[in-house]
Amino acid sequence: MSFPEVRGQREARRGFSRALASGRIAHAYLITGPQGTGKRRLADRVAGALLCPHGGIGGEQPETVGACGTCGSCKAFAGGNHGALSHLEAVGSGKIDIEGIRDLVASLSLRGGGYRVVIVDPAEKMGEAAANALLKTLEEPGSGVVFLLVSHRPAHLLSTIVSRCQRVSCTPLDVEDFAGVLSEHGISGDEITSLHHATGGSPGVALGLAEAIEACGGIESFHAVLDQPPSDPRALAELSPAVSGEAVRDRVLRVSRLLMAGIWARRGESPEERRRAAERSAWIGEISATLERGQSPELALELIARVLKAADPGQLKDELPAALGR
Numbered sequence: 001m002s003f004p005e006v007r008g009q010r011e012a013r014r015g016f017s018r019a020l021a022s023g024r025i026a027h028a029y030l031i032t033g034p035q036g037t038g039k040r041r042l043a044d045r046v047a048g049a050l051l052c053p054h055g056g057i058g059g060e061q062p063e064t065v066g067a068c069g070t071c072g073s074c075k076a077f078a079g080g081n082h083g084a085l086s087h088l089e090a091v092g093s094g095k096i097d098i099e100g101i102r103d104l105v106a107s108l109s110l111r112g113g114g115y116r117v118v119i120v121d122p123a124e125k126m127g128e129a130a131a132n133a134l135l136k137t138l139e140e141p142g143s144g145v146v147f148l149l150v151s152h153r154p155a156h157l158l159s160t161i162v163s164r165c166q167r168v169s170c171t172p173l174d175v176e177d178f179a180g181v182l183s184e185h186g187i188s189g190d191e192i193t194s195l196h197h198a199t200g201g202s203p204g205v206a207l208g209l210a211e212a213i214e215a216c217g218g219i220e221s222f223h224a225v226l227d228q229p230p231s232d233p234r235a236l237a238e239l240s241p242a243v244s245g246e247a248v249r250d251r252v253l254r255v256s257r258l259l260m261a262g263i264w265a266r267r268g269e270s271p272e273e274r275r276r277a278a279e280r281s282a283w284i285g286e287i288s289a290t291l292e293r294g295q296s297p298e299l300a301l302e303l304i305a306r307v308l309k310a311a312d313p314g315q316l317k318d319e320l321p322a323a324l325g326r
């Protein structure tokens with residue numbers, strides 16, 4: 001099947017291979033699905049195939065669609081400087097910049113022949129004004145322009161954006177594909193099954209968890225953080241390396257996902273231990289949800305530390321709801 005570099009996602013890969021092979025390519029695709037399941041990787045592979053002169057576009061052979069990897073176009077693509085590929089990504093404020101969209105729209109009107117691809121990731125980082133600036137172009141982008149929007153929170157997108165895109169869904173990976181991705185990163189063995197379960201089949205989250213364990217200096221120290229969080233809750237953010245230009249809120253959201261996966265991965269076998277792990281994860285999930293709705297990241301870290309510290313998370317139902325504003 002085409003795009004073998006993307007594990008799992010057979011339906012999405014099949015859909016793209018057929019569209020590209022038939023040459024009937026939509027103006028805009030919206031690739032959705034849980035975090036860490038390969039959405040961006042898929043968008044990159046589709047972009048590479050569209051831009052490669054040997055990509056099999058319109059060749060009527062879905063199984064051979066894909067970038068050749070050796071031509072000048074593919075080399076420029078791999079080097080991150082292909083002239084026909086543009087990215088709209090979140091900048092310092094954590095939002096996709098409206099000026100960047102205006103520049104892009106102007107440059108698309110000047111384009112020559114061949115395909116031109118725009119990757120928007122994560123698409124939900126377009127504020128309303130930015131999204132509106134893109135709407136008309138998304139509807140009539142001009143021949144050869146293909147938008148690939150990537151989002152794990154499609155509910156946060158304007159419905160007018162969603163309705164202009166063809167939807168492609170990525171799904172959690174089965175344990176075999178999941179193990180395949182992790183083995184590329186040197187993780188294998190007995191822990192795979194529990195990691196698969198803990199992360200809901202998201203290798204991206206599992207790799208983040210591995211990074212958090214490394215940041216702590218080993219699994220024992222990571223477990224110590226889960227049992228007894230640092231006295232300054234802000235130190236919890238250190239579990240996940242900062243990404244340049246990323247908003248603090250997004251880093252804290254990532255950390256909360258790692259903690260949920262970590263708690264679930266190390267739960268004990270007794271029903272009581274499983275109940276506590278499930279309740280802890282659920283509380284952190286709820287804190288994340290309020291963080292996404294605009295609560296301060298500092299407060300979120302403080303509340304997460306309280307969840308970790310509580311000997312029995314059952315007792316939190318008396319104290320956390322008020323702090324969460326409900």
Ligand SMILES: [Zn+2]
Binds near residue numbers: 074
């Ligand atoms: Zn090529």
